[in-house]
Amino acid sequence: MSSPSVTPPVSRLSAVGQLYVTTVGALALLSLVADSAAWHVALVVLTLPLSLLALWVGYYSGLAVGFVTGAEANELSWPVVAVWVAVWTMTAWLNAQVAQKVLRVGWRAVPARKFEDVDLDD
DSSP states (O other), X not given: OOOOOOXXXXXXXXXXXXXXXXXXXXXXXXXXXXXXXXXXXXXXXXXXXXXXXXXXXXHHHHHHHHHHHTOOTTSOOHHHHHHHHHHHHHHHHHHHHXXXXXXXXXXXXXXXXXXXXXXXXX
């Protein structure tokens, strides 16, 4: 007798979460096309919990893709733009997933350690 396979539950974003992810993707594209630095600031503020990670990953993955495709340093190529938008969109998707889980389950959804459990000598 074999046991049935366990499949994880499918987690879908709400309409607000989908709008948030789409807005961040459009803002990421706009931050590359427009000349104003305000779009970059808006992008960072809109994705704040993970924005520093997205900046780092987006910058270096864009450099790597540009290097592999032979793109010029002073002009944008479509693979670099696609990677930049994909990194920021994935960041927004992760933010939306966490926010949706916290709103559904509460703060107990975020694992926390008690202060007594933290070893300060390490």
